[in-house]
Amino acid sequence: MLSSTLEHYLLVIYVSKLNQEEITCRDIAKKLNQPIKQVMQAVQRLHYQKYIDYSTYQPIEINDNGIRFANYLITRDRIVEQFLIILDITENMQMEKETICQYLSQDTLMKMEQFVLFAISNPQFVREYKLFLQANKESILLKYLS
Template sequence: MLSPSLEDYLEEIYRFLDQQGYVRTTDIADKLDVSLPSVTKAVKKLSEKGYLDYERYKNIQLTKKGQEVGNFLVTRNKLLRDFLHVIGSNCDKYQEAEAMEHYLSQKTVDAITCLVAFFKQHPEYQQDFFDFQEKFMNTESSQDNSQDDFNLLIKRYESFD
């Protein structure tokens, strides 16, 4: 099992290799906004765990295990961005998906996959959801999304029990 930090490194390595066929430690450092020594340390750990083939001053390569897990991580991230789109979340989907992805169980990811696929297959139900969401969320709210606004939403939610 990888830490969230190592997942981020592996995910970006996979993306770089997929998009441009090679990856340099400087690419990863720039993308993740970390220092080169941090990248080197993470790459060494991923290599020790069998996700990468890495030798100093050589190209970083994914092992079969690294390709499989990297693909899973990239796919999970896209799924979560799709989920946020499907539910009409008005947020920075990249940041939100990044915040969520490391803390969901596989069963939850599977359920989200099913929900996203359902809405993609049945856009009419997605529109029904958006209509419901608009009515549910439509409150005389203040500009700052205050605690009172949240409490009102909670009361509406609890009324469905």
């Protein structure tokens, strides 16, 4: 697995490929407001791990392995985001999503996907859950922290 930072770099490269744009380390550094040296190290790691094809002074090319993994990352993010929406998580959603994504196992992600699909295909389930939330605003578990 990649660190969240490397995942972010890979997604920038992938989006550039989708937009049919050539991208270099300098371009990534500008887009992410990062030092060029840091970007070059990250790109070299992505190359070493066989997600991209990179050589100095040439545009970065994402390979099939990188494309597959980028699609996985996008799908994982969508599943987690839908899960948080179903749970009615609105505060700090982006931070929550990023944190959850970093620690999910494949098995948990698959079960989360099934839950999201179930909830989407059963809107009455989501409505009942939101009614339950309104009626039960107090936490049983968290009261022990007070």
